[in-house]
Amino acid sequence: MINPIYAKRENLLKIRKEVFQANPALPSAQLPKFFSTEIYRKLQQAKLTWKSHNHPIEHKYERAVIPAAILKTINNPEVHKAISSITGKKTSKLSGEFIRLKHQDFSLMHDEHIEKPGTDIIIDLTNDWPIAGGLITYFVDGQHIPLPPLGNTLSIIQRKNNVQKYFKYVNNNAGRKKRVLLVLNARS
């Protein structure tokens, strides 16, 4: 199901201490090669119905509802155990949506729609994304902190008060390539 490295408690505690807790303003950790090849392929090949999510100023990208079978897969106890061990908090059901970004897509931060504090779980489903934007970027204490793109990586980000995130504008280096992400919320 998941990479055996992330099934060992000692490894997870090491990640928690040395990575997740390294930046108190934005506790976060990226876990590359997270799923087994089979599960990763299953996530990539999920049959989805994409819908445009456009606003003239605030955002432009596509999103899709997570099919029940995929939701079941990502809510596997091994996944929950890995996340809880790193955040130090028990998680209940992971839920969220698929996001797809292509050239000229973006989202902006919005003063009137600030997300409540929480834990984001982001699963990157795109291999070899070029240097083309489309990065999930966290705005923390005046700094813009992007999540490096890497296929089959599970990112855990703990958002504190007034931390906002956005999708950086996808530039023409993307060509016709599309970036797919699973953006989830881990409720405690």
Added chain:
Amino acid sequence: MIKSWVNPKYLEPAKQKQLKRSFLASKPFRHLELRDFFIEKKAIQILKALGKEHFFPKESDLFQFNQTNNLAASERKSIQQLLELWSTDEFAEFMSNITGFNIKPLVIDSFASLYQKTDYLLCHDDEIEGRKIAWLLYLSALQKGDGGTLNLYTAKKNLPDKVVKKLVPQFNSFTFFEVSPVSFHAVEEMVKEKQRVAITGWFRD
């Protein structure tokens, strides 16, 4: 002072009346593009002076480009003279004649920007209290297909709707528009390995 800077054709009263008519009638919101605006020698001097200024990377959810500090801090003589020109009664009168607004002879914030491949500024309205006219002095020439155009949007229910005009930057063109809640505009992403250099600022009334 204005005579030693601005192309004499723009200083003719009859020409200014014509420009005012064009400005007031322009769509999707009031704007004007004045090509060959400065006496060419002056524009070249400014471009050379900017080459010695430091440009800092600027990046947010809305934009990505390089920019100088407020040019009021510049120690280059030609830039200081340009800022002096913006803030003269003569230039304020010139802008007032064309726009119909009572422009104050004062520019307190102006910056030079440098856009390179993949740089952009997404759609916004520029509205900050006191700003009446936003202006750009282009110091590089681009062509269709290079990106870097100034895109003007129509508005629908106070939101941007469609891009109906794309202004391709031309060396020594002075472009300005009325700042309002619906003056939606953007700088299109640069897609070629070229540089887009401009000075931008605002007039108040």
